[in-house]
Amino acid sequence: MTGLPARASCVLVLNSGSSSVKYQVLDMDGPSRAAAGLVERIGERGARLVHRTADGGERVRETSVPGHEEALRLIAEELDTDGVGPASPRLAAVGHRVVHGGPVFSEPRLIDDEVLAEIERLVPVAPLHNPGNLAGIRTARSLNPDLPQVAVFDTAFHTTMPEHAARYAIDMRTADEHRIRRYGFHGTSHAFVSRRTAGLLGRDPSEVNVIVLHLGNGASASAVAGGRCVDTSMGLTPLEGLVMGTRSGDIDPAVVFHLSRVAGMSVGEIDTLLNQRSGLLGMCGDNDMREIRRRVEEGDWAARLAFDVYVYRIKKYIGAYLAVLGRVDAVAFTAGVGENNPAVREAAVAGLEGLGITVDPELNAAPGDSARLISPQDAATAVAVVPTDEELEIATQAFALVNG
Numbered sequence: 001m002t003g004l005p006a007r008a009s010c011v012l013v014l015n016s017g018s019s020s021v022k023y024q025v026l027d028m029d030g031p032s033r034a035a036a037g038l039v040e041r042i043g044e045r046g047a048r049l050v051h052r053t054a055d056g057g058e059r060v061r062e063t064s065v066p067g068h069e070e071a072l073r074l075i076a077e078e079l080d081t082d083g084v085g086p087a088s089p090r091l092a093a094v095g096h097r098v099v100h101g102g103p104v105f106s107e108p109r110l111i112d113d114e115v116l117a118e119i120e121r122l123v124p125v126a127p128l129h130n131p132g133n134l135a136g137i138r139t140a141r142s143l144n145p146d147l148p149q150v151a152v153f154d155t156a157f158h159t160t161m162p163e164h165a166a167r168y169a170i171d172m173r174t175a176d177e178h179r180i181r182r183y184g185f186h187g188t189s190h191a192f193v194s195r196r197t198a199g200l201l202g203r204d205p206s207e208v209n210v211i212v213l214h215l216g217n218g219a220s221a222s223a224v225a226g227g228r229c230v231d232t233s234m235g236l237t238p239l240e241g242l243v244m245g246t247r248s249g250d251i252d253p254a255v256v257f258h259l260s261r262v263a264g265m266s267v268g269e270i271d272t273l274l275n276q277r278s279g280l281l282g283m284c285g286d287n288d289m290r291e292i293r294r295r296v297e298e299g300d301w302a303a304r305l306a307f308d309v310y311v312y313r314i315k316k317y318i319g320a321y322l323a324v325l326g327r328v329d330a331v332a333f334t335a336g337v338g339e340n341n342p343a344v345r346e347a348a349v350a351g352l353e354g355l356g357i358t359v360d361p362e363l364n365a366a367p368g369d370s371a372r373l374i375s376p377q378d379a380a381t382a383v384a385v386v387p388t389d390e391e392l393e394i395a396t397q398a399f400a401l402v403n404g
């Protein structure tokens with residue numbers, strides 16, 4: 001054999017949910033995307049894998065996928081075909097998105113038995129998310145035990161929140177016994193976007209204060225001071241804060257008692273109501289902002305109300321984080337809705353001119369897929385659209401960890 005051994009420049013990023021696994025292979029030499037895809041409906045009828053190659057090709061397989069092990073084996077087969085499978089020398093690490101890192105994990109960690117056990121101990125505070133993440137980690141380890149596996153936590157960026165922002169005002173002993181506090185989520189996105197926003201302003205992240213509005217199907221806001229998170233809108237779970245696609249966001253906790261006592265609903269039913277049948281979907285029957293805007297344009301009353309409640313909550317958080325930060329250099333919109341919907345951005349900052357926050361109507365309406373400013377040139381506070389890339393952030397953190 002001649003030639004140099006392939007350099008291990010790629011990271012496989014795995015986002016294992018309860019019934020789906022999303023994956024990407026990123027070549028950090030670019031960085032560029034070497035492959036990406038999704039296995040959905042794991043354990044259900046109609047399971048399938050959709051695999052996209054670097055040159056834009058697509059392969060679809062519809063087959064039975066009883067569990068995460070089979071899902072990862074399918075993914076490994078597709079990646080092998082593209083030369084970036086788990087046994088390939090091009091792979092430097094697997095980066096796992098882990099939703100809940102609790103109070104313990106403030107940074108990405110190389111996964112060993114101890115880290116795995118701690119993620120397992122956090123299952124009671126993240127019953128919907130951590131089990132899927134764990135299944136992905138265990139299977140990926142078994143596919144190639146020699147490949148470094150790195151856990152990147154959604155909560156990590158928020159561990160810098162001061163106690164007065166992270167604590168609920170409840171009995172301390174109960175809170176500590178059950179690890180009840182505000183953790184925050186979407187941390188990789190808030191970290192990535194706040195850093196990119198500083199770059200857009202031509203400044204170092206340590207010099208700027210940014211309000212990040214991550215508006216996807218899940219939605220959260222964060223206040224970032226000099227590169228460190230000082231508050232965020234999600235709490236013990238991703239239910240708190242902004243109005244989301246299917247989640248209520250902030251609500252009087254007594255609504256839960258009321259539904260139990262007066263409507264006779266069980267805890268499970270109330271959980272489903274607030275997490276899956278509330279938010280935009282609960283208010284107007286749609287959770288896709290494109291459809292809601294179409295209905296608003298047609299004069300649909302329910303869609304209008306859902307939109308108004310949605311943007312009003314965002315505005316309240318902008319106001320709160322202005323007070324928290326004192327000085328704000330930029331407000332950054334990101335994720336599916338934040339990146340693509342000018343009407344949401346315009347309505348969320350309407351009336352904030354007196355506080356130095358406003359958008360230029362033309363810049364706001366102009367389509368684009370790269371980071372850009374949408375505020376007038378002379379505005380006191382920059383308003384930006386900054387596409388998020390959680391996979392790239394996970395790959396970057398995992399690659400940095402394994403390369404010392």
Ligand code: ADP
Nearest residue numbers: 215216217218287288289290335336337340341
């Ligand atoms: P998640 O990762 O939380 O599933 P995304 O960040 O992909 O969510 O955002 C999904 C949401 O983004 C969709 O529900 C849809 O409302 C919105 N969205 C996506 N593309 C557009 C668009 N072109 N215009 C308006 N809204 C969009």
